Amino acid sequence: MAGFAILTVSQIVTYLKSTVEEDEKLKGLYVRGEIGDYRPNFISGHVYFTLKEKDASLRCVMFRSSASRLKFEPASGMSVILRCDVTLYSRDGTCQLVVYDIQPEGLGANYLAFEQLKEKLSKEGLFAAEHKRPVPLYPKKIGVVTSRSGAALHDIEQILERRWPLGEILLYPVSVQGAESAPQIVDAIRAINRLTDADVLILGRGGGSSDDLSVFNDERIARAVYASAIPVVSAVGHETDFTICDFVADLRAPTPSAAAELCSPDGVELKYYFGTVSTALTAKIQAFLEREKSEKIRGYAEKLSSFTSVALAAGTDLLGDEKLSLERNMTKILSDSGWVLERALTRLDGANPAKILKKGFCFAEKEGRPVRSVGELEPGDEVRLRFSDGEAGARII
Amino acid sequence: MAEELNFEKAVERLDYINAKLEAGDMPLEEALSLYEEGVNLCKKASKILEEAKQKITELSEEGNE
Numbered sequence: 001m002a003g004f005a006i007l008t009v010s011q012i013v014t015y016l017k018s019t020v021e022e023d024e025k026l027k028g029l030y031v032r033g034e035i036g037d038y039r040p041n042f043i044s045g046h047v048y049f050t051l052k053e054k055d056a057s058l059r060c061v062m063f064r065s066s067a068s069r070l071k072f073e074p075a076s077g078m079s080v081i082l083r084c085d086v087t088l089y090s091r092d093g094t095c096q097l098v099v100y101d102i103q104p105e106g107l108g109a110n111y112l113a114f115e116q117l118k119e120k121l122s123k124e125g126l127f128a129a130e131h132k133r134p135v136p137l138y139p140k141k142i143g144v145v146t147s148r149s150g151a152a153l154h155d156i157e158q159i160l161e162r163r164w165p166l167g168e169i170l171l172y173p174v175s176v177q178g179a180e181s182a183p184q185i186v187d188a189i190r191a192i193n194r195l196t197d198a199d200v201l202i203l204g205r206g207g208g209s210s211d212d213l214s215v216f217n218d219e220r221i222a223r224a225v226y227a228s229a230i231p232v233v234s235a236v237g238h239e240t241d242f243t244i245c246d247f248v249a250d251l252r253a254p255t256p257s258a259a260a261e262l263c264s265p266d267g268v269e270l271k272y273y274f275g276t277v278s279t280a281l282t283a284k285i286q287a288f289l290e291r292e293k294s295e296k297i298r299g300y301a302e303k304l305s306s307f308t309s310v311a312l313a314a315g316t317d318l319l320g321d322e323k324l325s326l327e328r329n330m331t332k333i334l335s336d337s338g339w340v341l342e343r344a345l346t347r348l349d350g351a352n353p354a355k356i357l358k359k360g361f362c363f364a365e366k367e368g369r370p371v372r373s374v375g376e377l378e379p380g381d382e383v384r385l386r387f388s389d390g391e392a393g394a395r396i397i
Numbered sequence: 398m399a400e401e402l403n404f405e406k407a408v409e410r411l412d413y414i415n416a417k418l419e420a421g422d423m424p425l426e427e428a429l430s431l432y433e434e435g436v437n438l439c440k441k442a443s444k445i446l447e448e449a450k451q452k453i454t455e456l457s458e459e460g461n462e
Contacts, residue, residue, distance in 0.1 A: 138404040148455075157453065165449035166404075172456045195456065270404070271446050277411050278439035284418035285432040292425055 017088040026086035038076040062099040079105035114217050126226045127247045133231040135251050135263050139199035141168045143192040148173035151206035152256035159257050164264035170196050176205035182218040189224040200263045204235030204256050216243035235259030332373040362387045402445055407438050
């Protein structure tokens, strides 16, 4: 064999491998065929099969990271389109496809169109996170673009009625299926922007086959959603359905019900919140008044005791008058702060003093004004005593 | 007929009042007026929520003036 270069198997394999794997034409391919000999490896998580045609086949491997993202379980005999690279498996010296995604053949053309449009709009920046606007927390008006007769509208109405009946629904009915649907939806989005001051817009329909949902993959709708000045929540089909519209929308909801929840506060929780805050404020103002009262009393008590000790030391009752006026002041402070609290509570409690009076209190009025202090009274004064069930006149003795 | 109330602002204001009363370093009159404002806000908000009725308006290209 002189004159011939003698090569090793691995030299050939290595050469073929680099030739195949460096060829850009063999990367990112979409390949149509039928799955055969489907063998998932439950330990590694990788999936092995062949992709067959009438008289040709290729070995395929789908690694765990890709296989775990599949939304359906492939099976032998299924017609599919693979997204894959061609590689060379050194051990057997055979070509194989490393598969990244599998789509059932029924979706073939739509799937390709979908991927291409997604790619194009993504490059144009229609999905950019910076463009996404927040959905308002307490919307006054909620635009809804969906079918008048569909389950989506019913679900949205129900959720909003329960959670946030203050949000007015502005329904723009459209057809959500068929050829006339996309232009109608585009018009609806523009009309709601032009004619209303809606705070948010829900666009969607209930579940259906992927053909039913495909209108939401329309480029015209994507551009209308992008151009909408009102934030758009897309709600198409079920949890697992993704449309182009979902990518452009400011927020994607898995279902129409979820969309309604995402654009409304929980009214029941809010009612609870206002109730508890109200109670908390009352507790705080009561504590505040208590503090105020005890500080004043402490101040007076100190003064009083120092007067008393001076008086005692002097062995006289010269300071009796001063002491009396201090005692009066204290009483006034006590009844004042009590009165202030009662007045505040009363005013807030539907302006109904009867509630307090029912507990056995009464209050005195002199010349039509409440008497706040004994200091305001002189012997002989006429007062009115108000009880919960009536009033009586009295004279001070 | 429904009174207007900005719930976002109401919640903010109530949180503020709650914190102010908690701290308590202000004259009595101010505390009372904050308290009164807070409780009235709660009442108003609860009432609005209680009485709210879902309203649906249908729009259409031709039908809109």
